[in-house]
Amino acid sequence: MLIFESEITGKAPSPQQMQEIMGKWMSWIDKLVKAGKYVSGEPLLPGGKIIKGNGKTVTDGPFTEGKEIIGGYFIVNAADYDEAVALCDDYPDYERGGAVIVRQVQKMDMPA
Amino acid sequence: MKASTHIDETVDHLFRHEWGKLVSVLTKLFGPQNLELAEDVVQDTLVTALSNWKINGLPQNPSAWLFTAARNKAVDALRQQKRKDEFSKSITPLLQSEYTLAPTVKETVNTNTIDDDQLRMMFVCCHPSLSTEAQVSLILKTLCGFSVTEIAKAFVTGYDTIEKRLYRARQTFRENNVQFELPAVADLDNRVEAVLMAIYLLFNEGYNSTNHEDLIRNDLMNEAMRMCELICRNEKVNHANAHALMALMCFTASRNDARLDKDGNILLLKQQDRSKWNRALIETGVFHLEESAAGETISKYHIEAGIAYEHAQARDYQHTNWNNILHCYNLLYRLYPTPVIALNRAIVISELSGAAAGINAIENIQQLSSLKNYYLLPATLGELYWQLKQYDKAKTYFEEAITLTQSAIEKKLLQQKISQPV
Numbered sequence: 238m239l240i241f242e243s244e245i246t247g248k249a250p251s252p253q254q255m256q257e258i259m260g261k262w263m264s265w266i267d268k269l270v271k272a273g274k275y276v277s278g279e280p281l282l283p284g285g286k287i288i289k290g291n292g293k294t295v296t297d298g299p300f301t302e303g304k305e306i307i308g309g310y311f312i313v314n315a316a317d318y319d320e321a322v323a324l325c326d327d328y329p330d331y332e333r334g335g336a337v338i339v340r341q342v343q344k345m346d347m348p349a
Numbered sequence: 350m351k352a353s354t355h356i357d358e359t360v361d362h363l364f365r366h367e368w369g370k371l372v373s374v375l376t377k378l379f380g381p382q383n384l385e386l387a388e389d390v391v392q393d394t395l396v397t398a399l400s401n402w403k404i405n406g407l408p409q410n411p412s413a414w415l416f417t418a419a420r421n422k423a424v425d426a427l428r429q430q431k432r433k434d435e436f437s438k439s440i441t442p443l444l445q446s447e448y449t450l451a452p453t454v455k456e457t458v459n460t461n462t463i464d465d466d467q468l469r470m471m472f473v474c475c476h477p478s479l480s481t482e483a484q485v486s487l488i489l490k491t492l493c494g495f496s497v498t499e500i501a502k503a504f505v506t507g508y509d510t511i512e513k514r515l516y517r518a519r520q521t522f523r524e525n526n527v528q529f530e531l532p533a534v535a536d537l538d539n540r541v542e543a544v545l546m547a548i549y550l551l552f553n554e555g556y557n558s559t560n561h562e563d564l565i566r567n568d569l570m571n572e573a574m575r576m577c578e579l580i581c582r583n584e585k586v587n588h589a590n591a592h593a594l595m596a597l598m599c600f601t602a603s604r605n606d607a608r609l610d611k612d613g614n615i616l617l618l619k620q621q622d623r624s625k626w627n628r629a630l631i632e633t634g635v636f637h638l639e640e641s642a643a644g645e646t647i648s649k650y651h652i653e654a655g656i657a658y659e660h661a662q663a664r665d666y667q668h669t670n671w672n673n674i675l676h677c678y679n680l681l682y683r684l685y686p687t688p689v690i691a692l693n694r695a696i697v698i699s700e701l702s703g704a705a706a707g708i709n710a711i712e713n714i715q716q717l718s719s720l721k722n723y724y725l726l727p728a729t730l731g732e733l734y735w736q737l738k739q740y741d742k743a744k745t746y747f748e749e750a751i752t753l754t755q756s757a758i759e760k761k762l763l764q765q766k767i768s769q770p771v
């Protein structure tokens with residue numbers, strides 16, 4: 238699982254810069270799909286809730302307080318961490334302070 | 350997720366063009382007094398779109414997606430702003446009542462009248478209370494989706510200069526209570542003229558400036574043509590002069606790919622590979638030139654289009670119809686007796702009757718002294734004296750021209766002329 242964390246920067250990109258960012262994302266996804274690595278993905282809205290404790294207290298998560306927000310995730314096929322990390326080579330947002338968190342989904346192959 | 354959809358295949362400049370549509374529609378909703386709010390809502394809409402689309406891929410209909418998002422954000426923005434007295438006074442009563450707010454936003458923010466809305470926005474940008482510079486900057490900012498940084502780069506000026514210019518323009522809209530509407534019939538000709546002038550400047554900024562890279566240059570030219578096309582295809586303001594300007598821009602832009610060699614050096618008309626001229630654009634130009642003949646007036650755009658047409662039609666430099674071109678320059682000079690036009694006319698005379706006749710025509714230009722800092726004057730004289738084999742005199746003129754131009758690319762061209770074999 239590739240989790241995309243972006244930094245909230247002061248200045249929004251211009252429409253032309255957005256176009257360029259979009260183009261890079263599309264070609265990255267395209268490449269992952271063509272290589273048979275892409276499984277699925279969803280964007281996430283800012284904000285969220287945390288439910289905690291015996292009293293099931295609901296609080297607004299610290300999702301927007303920090304500098305970093307999770308903007309979405311991809312599920313990809315990768316044999317190991319090395320391959321997963323290599324797939325992130327073309328992640329387009331490094332230069333704008335973005336980061337990718339790579340996590341492995343636990344799978345147990347059960348006999349049929 | 351549609352993996353195979355490449356954004357650049359879908360639409361070049363999707364974000365810029367959708368920006369222009371959304372700003373127009375939201376300015377219709379909020380009024381030109383609240384242009385800044387409209388731009389904020391659009392910026393917010395596009396940022397949201399980007400964060401969704403980059404993971405999900407482009408939606409089937411990006412425009413519809415954006416308009417839906419913009420409607421929701423507009424309703425939110427209005428609810429927030431309404432508490433401010435001053436803002437409430439500036440918007441229509443329909444937006445003030447919670448009862449009618451959402452339906453009014455829904456009714457207004459859609460793509461049904463998008464061409465009309467962008468046209469109105471153009472007239473707002475070219476409001477007579479604004480300077481031409483402010484008009485061009487506003488068109489780029491609101492309709493073409495250029496950022497302040499990008500506009501500053503296009504005009505080779507500072508960020509603050511553009512920022513101030515736009516700030517003052519927005520202030521003018523508030524002070525003069527500028528409305529989002531097409532001009533009255535009685536004013537239409539003058540107002541269209543102002544819009545065409547701004548478009549013409551935008552195009553020339555792209556075409557003439559050799560100070561910046563190809564990319565911006567082509568962007569400016571394309572945007573100017575896109576704006577002019579909006580006027581040409583609108584029945585209410587469809588104007589012969591707009592078609593003439595469109596024709597001129599098509600013919601001129603058709604030579605874009607042939608203007609520079611692979612090292613970025615300027616190629617003169619004489620040296621250009623005419624097979625690289627864009628035939629489709631020339632055809633479009635011919636169509637607009639024919640449409641432009643429908644009017645009863647003849648504008649400078651008609652004449653300049655006529656000159657550009659003659660060049661576009663000539664199969665090579667030798668076959669240029671210099672007689673027709675001279676005729677156009679005579680007409681143009683009668684309308685605008687400026688030394689620059691007289692200089693261009695003199696070049697045509699040299700093509701028809703030789704270098705000596707050209708020099709003679711230059712020497713007879715009225716107010717020639719006003720061209721003393723114009724690098725094309727010594728550059729032209731250098732060229733003509735070279736043809737007359739007066740090489741020393743020619744070199745002196747070329748050297749003078751080098752000191753008068755800022756452009757590295759032009760300096761290089763002139764340097765090549767000095768060192769060319771005799």
